[in-house]
Amino acid sequence: MDLKDIQQLLHEHKFRLTKEREAVLMAFVDARRMFTPAQLHDYVKERYERVGLTTVYRLLEALTKVGLATPFLIDGEIYYTFCPNQHHHHFVCLQCHQVKELFQCNAQQAMDVDQKIGTVAYHKLDFFGRCRSCEEEKH
Numbered sequence: 001m002d003l004k005d006i007q008q009l010l011h012e013h014k015f016r017l018t019k020e021r022e023a024v025l026m027a028f029v030d031a032r033r034m035f036t037p038a039q040l041h042d043y044v045k046e047r048y049e050r051v052g053l054t055t056v057y058r059l060l061e062a063l064t065k066v067g068l069a070t071p072f073l074i075d076g077e078i079y080y081t082f083c084p085n086q087h088h089h090h091f092v093c094l095q096c097h098q099v100k101e102l103f104q105c106n107a108q109q110a111m112d113v114d115q116k117i118g119t120v121a122y123h124k125l126d127f128f129g130r131c132r133s134c135e136e137e138k139h
């Protein structure tokens with residue numbers, strides 16, 4: 001997914017990508033990890049430019065609405081990760097906060113087996129743990 005597609009999708013939802021919002025977005029997309037809004041704010045400030053915390057909140061809210069960000073509730077904090085608009089699951093490292101996308105999926109078929117429960121519209125499945133490089137660091 002490139003910036004043009006993201007821009008298009010946000011535009012359809014009446015969200016205009018200003019220069020400031022674009023800077024936050026690019027940092028968020030490239031990081032491939034999850035952030036709380038405050039963490040993302042710091043991250044952007046260090047690397048790009050000064051942006052308001054409100055800008056970060058607004059962008060994360062808009063991205064979540066159109067399905068380009070997923071919030072995770074971990075230890076009472078909400079972290080967000082960027083998501084391409086293709087069905088996937090996540091592996092989230094609780095130590096370095098990297099997020100890996102898993103595009104392989106059998107969950108829908110598994111649920112379709114038992115039609116008595118109801119009809120599935122969509123599903124979510126995420127894994128939380130420690131990534132390989134964090135595990136190796138320990139030794």
Ligand SMILES: [Zn+2]
Nearest residue numbers: 070082083084
């Ligand atoms: Zn995702």
Ligand SMILES: [Zn+2]
Nearest residue numbers: 093096131134
């Ligand atoms: Zn890790």
Ligand SMILES: [Zn+2]
Nearest residue numbers: 105106107108
């Ligand atoms: Zn799935």
